[in-house]
Amino acid sequence: MDAQHLKDTTVEVTEENGPLTIRGLTVFYDQKPAVFSIDATFRKGRMTAIVGPNGAGKSTLLKAALGIVKPLSGSTSVFGAPLEHMRRRIAYVPQRASVDWDFPARVSDVVGMGLYSELGLLGRFTGAHGKRVTSCLARVGMEDFADRQIGQLSGGQQQRVFLARALAQDADLYLLDEPFAGVDAATERAIIDVLKALRDEGKTVVAVHHDLTTVPDYFDDVLILNVQKVSEGSVEDAFTQDALNKAYGGRLAMAEIDPVPITA
Amino acid sequence: MTGAEFVPFSLVPMLVGVLAAIACALPGNFLVLRRQALIGDAISHVVLPGIVVAFVVTGTIATWPMLIGSAVAALVAVALIEGISRFGRIEPGAAMGVTFTAMFAGGVLLLEQSDTSGVHLDVEHALFGNLESLIWLDATGWASLIDPAALSGLPEELIRISVVALVMALLLLLFWRPLALSTFDENFASTVGLPVRAIALGLVIAAAIAAVTAFDAVGSIIVIAMFICPPAAARLMTNRLGMQVVWSVAFATVSAVVGFVLAGYGPLWFGLENAVSAAGMIGTVSGVILVLAATFGPTRK
Incomplete structure (x- = not known):
């Protein structure tokens, strides 16, 4: 599969050249399966939520697909090629709590890290790069904070900085781990707007998500899992009470969520 | 103090002190940010068994066998940690603690068992080094400083630490x-x-x-x-990584010079x-600088 052809819209998007395809992915932590034999296909130009109860392996699935965690078995293909050849087309937003925000860096330094793939070890950071950092910050409404130390930001602002760094990566596939965890309502709105704009440009967005009530509003597709895959597909087809009961073990009351939006 | 007194007796130890301080402070910036600062402590302790084993194997206390023994011990310790x-599945701090105490203890036992009575291998030397003895007799x-004949007589410790700092x-x-x-963000x-x-291992x-060294x-x-x-x-003086490294080099230099003079x-x-x-005085001065930075530093919490 020639990577050059993938940008050509006349090429039919199949499972083989789609943005992200996971086959038989299994990850063990301490002799216990965190993720067991999961197959999943994420579709181009769609926003997909990965949902499931705590400890269901949502983040692990994402990390294993990205090679951060070594899977016991299984494979990942990105735009029809092995992950290693397609890293430039992937942007990743880790969980906000996974880093130490006391690190000596300004907001613009963190966003600039998104340019590493382009700059390499010693490539010169030019004025054009600086402008891109500023415009990525503007897209998340943080352009006035460029010189702020990252530890001085609120949780929502830190999450926006992480998103701006992913935007700086200028990727085709965006993978986000709990982007709405612990953020204020305004930030949640700002993030979802950016993600929807990306999708409308034909980019693919995949997010680990824990707020079931917003799944139908925010996402097109859903992958429900609890160590094993429970259901997968468009929100209309896959986000059913039945599937949620199976994943959450019947702990969810019907009234808590609105699984399938009632549409004509 | 005249040059005739300063250059042979104080210049070299002062330079070695400054370069040693900088060579350690540079990687130290990243170790501190990764919460691995104790690795320096660990390495310093595991050097003892390395030196003793090198002595047992070679029968000399020549510099190179000692250096190689120390380096091998340090690598063994890193692998063990x-x-x-x-x-x-033990947190790294505990793994370091276990490794360096066990290896240091092993080194003490080895030292006791091996016939080192005739040579200068003792704990005091290991703790304080021999900074004052690094005189430039030529x-x-x-x-x-511009006389090639005299320069060739510079103590080799100075050459080694210069190369390593560079x-x-x-x-x-x-x-x-x-x-x-x-x-910042390993994932x-x-x-x-x-x-x-x-990268972590290389550091x-x-x-x-x-x-x-x-x-x-x-x-x-x-x-x-x-x-x-x-x-x-240095972290208490700035919120930028690059400036932090610059400050750390300045503090290391000041500690070494002021400590040596004091x-x-x-x-x-x-x-x-x-x-x-x-x-001892250089270490103390660096501690005093840390206290001052913690009290007056602009970016302290």
């Missing part, structure tokens, strides 16, 4: 971006294809090389202090007769 924390004054600085410049990126760094494990190996010249007190104090104080002349000012250990 990594192995214990990975396979035993020097007669400032003019000796290598540390070059490695830091070359790998600045991967180091900064993987120290993200691995998604852009950086070999984060190798510890670089720190081990700095520690072993500095240890040979200045003893473990300076090594332990310089891995932690200048970077920690140790040599301070006691005389107070009417005491004998100078005190330069290594």
Whole structure:
């Protein structure tokens, strides 16, 4: 599969050249399966939520697909090629709590890290790069904070900085781990707007998500899992009470969520 | 003080102290940010069994066998720490603690069992090094700095630590971006294809090389202090990583110079007769700088 052809819209998007395809992915932590034999296909130009109860392996699935965690078995293909050849087309937003925000860096330094793939070890950071950092910050409404130390930001602002760094990566596939965890309502709105704009440009967005009530509003597709895959597909087809009961073990009351939006 | 006195007796130890401090402080910045600052402590302790084994094997206390023994011991320790924390699922701090106490204890036993009575292998030497003994006998004054014959008589400790300090600085410049990126956000760094494990291991190996070389010249007190104090104080002066490294180099230099001068002349000012250990005083000054930075630093919490 020639990577050059993938940008050509006349090429039919199949499972083989789609943005992200996971086959038989299994990850063990301490002799216990965190993720067991999961197959999943994420579709181009769609926003997909990965949902499931705590400890269901949502983040692990994402990390294993990205090679951060070594899977016991299984494979990942990105735009029809092995992950290693397609890293430039992937942007990743880790969980906000996974880093130490006391690190000596300004907001613009963190966003600039998104340019590493382009700059390499010693490539010169030019004025054009600086402008891109500023415009990525503007897209998340943080352009006035460029010189702020990252530890001085609120949780929502830190999450926006992480998103701006992913935007700086200028990727085709965006993978986000709990982007709405612990953020204020305004930030949640700002993030979802950016993600929807990306999708409308034909980019693919995949997010680990824990707020079931917003799944139908925010996402097109859903992958429900609890160590094993429970259901997968468009929100209309896959986000059913039945599937949620199976994943959450019947702990969810019907009234808590609105699984399938009632549409004509 | 005249050049004829300063150059042969004080210039070289002062330079060795400054370069050793810088060589340790440079990787120390990243170790402190990764909460691995104790690795300097660990390496300094595991050097003892390395030295004893090298002596048992070669029967001499010549510099190179000692250096190689120390380096091998440091690498064994790094592998053990990594192995214990990975396979035993023990937090790295505890793994370091277990490794360096066990290896140090093993070194003490080995020292007891081996016939080292006839040679100068003792704990005091290991702690304080021999900074004051690094005199430049061929020097007669400032003019000796441009005299090739005199320069060839420079103590080899100075040459070694100069090379190591330079290598540390070059490695830091070359790998600045991967180091900064993987120290701040290891998960993200691995998604852009950086070999984060190798970077972490490379940093510890670089720190081990700095520690072993500095240890040979200045003893473990300076090594332990310089891995932690200048970077920690520097963090309190700035919110930018690059500036933090610059501050840490400045603090390391000031600690070494002020510590050396205070140790040599301070006691005389107070009417005491004998100078005190330069290594001890340099470590103390770096601690005082840290206290001052923690009290007055602009970016303290």
